Amino acid sequence: MMSMFRTLNQEGGDHQIHCSRERSRTAWKIIQEYLMPFVEKEKYHISKRCRLHPDNDIYRDQEQHKFHTDINEWQCGFCKKSFYEEKHLDQHFDNRHSNLLNLSESQCIADVCGALHCDHEMNSGSKKSKCNPAAAAKNxxxxxxLADSCFPVTEGPAASRLHEFFLHQFCDAHSCTGNRKPFSRGRRKKTNVFYIFVSILLVILLLLYYLYIYLYQRGMKRETQVLKRVSQASRKKKPS
Incomplete structure (x- = not known):
C-alpha cells in the first residue's frame, strides 16, 4: 500500500503532504460513481464548503491532467511525457509538478475515506475483515x-432529498449489526460500448436490407413493364 504521506520538493523547502494519492483517487471514484449521478439528477450544486467539492482536493488538478492514452501508456497533461504505468506518472507529478498543488486552500479528500467506504472499494475482492464497533461509529x-454540510436540509427540497439519499447510500452501512451494504442505492450506469456498436451495426444492416428490397422491387417492376411492352408489340405485328 502506498505511504500515507509524500515528501514534495517546493521552492520553500520540503513539504510533507500527509495525504494518500491512491486513497484520494478511490474517494473520487466513489463520489463520481455513487453520488454525482444523483446530484446531477437533482440539478443541485455542491457548495465549496462541502469537503466533497472538487476544489477541495489537493490532487484534483494533477488527476485531471492525467491521460490514459493506451493500455500501457499514461501521459502527463502538463509536459506530455509518457509512462508505462500510472504509478510512475504519479511519481513524475510529485517530482516535477508538485508546485502546482494547491496546498493553501485544498484539503485531503482521503481524510473522508472512512465515511465513503474506500477500503470496501479498494479491497472488494479480498476477505472481509472483522467489524470494529468504535471505527464504525466514528465513520x-x-x-x-458530510451529509449535513454538503446537503443542508434547510436549503430546499433537492438538498433534503440528497441528504436522505446520502445517509442511505453511505452512512447506514457503518454498523456492525445487520447486513447493510454500502452503495445500496446503486451507481452510475456505465454505457456498454459493445452494445452501442452492435445496435449501430443492426441499424445499418436493416437500412441495407430495406434498400435491397426497394431496389429489387423497383427492378422487378421495370422488368414487368418491359415484358408487357414486348408482348403488346408482338401482338400488333400478328397478321389479321
Whole structure:
C-alpha cells in the first residue's frame, strides 16, 4: 500500500503532504460513481464548503491532467511525457509538478475515506475483515457530518432529498449489526460500448436490407413493364 504521506520538493523547502494519492483517487471514484449521478439528477450544486467539492482536493488538478492514452501508456497533461504505468506518472507529478498543488486552500479528500467506504472499494475482492464497533461509529459520525454540510436540509427540497439519499447510500452501512451494504442505492450506469456498436451495426444492416428490397422491387417492376411492352408489340405485328 502506498505511504500515507509524500515528501514534495517546493521552492520553500520540503513539504510533507500527509495525504494518500491512491486513497484520494478511490474517494473520487466513489463520489463520481455513487453520488454525482444523483446530484446531477437533482440539478443541485455542491457548495465549496462541502469537503466533497472538487476544489477541495489537493490532487484534483494533477488527476485531471492525467491521460490514459493506451493500455500501457499514461501521459502527463502538463509536459506530455509518457509512462508505462500510472504509478510512475504519479511519481513524475510529485517530482516535477508538485508546485502546482494547491496546498493553501485544498484539503485531503482521503481524510473522508472512512465515511465513503474506500477500503470496501479498494479491497472488494479480498476477505472481509472483522467489524470494529468504535471505527464504525466514528465513520458514521463523519458520514453524517458530510451529509449535513454538503446537503443542508434547510436549503430546499433537492438538498433534503440528497441528504436522505446520502445517509442511505453511505452512512447506514457503518454498523456492525445487520447486513447493510454500502452503495445500496446503486451507481452510475456505465454505457456498454459493445452494445452501442452492435445496435449501430443492426441499424445499418436493416437500412441495407430495406434498400435491397426497394431496389429489387423497383427492378422487378421495370422488368414487368418491359415484358408487357414486348408482348403488346408482338401482338400488333400478328397478321389479321
Amino acid at each position: 458514521k459520525h463523519l458520514c453524517e457530518s
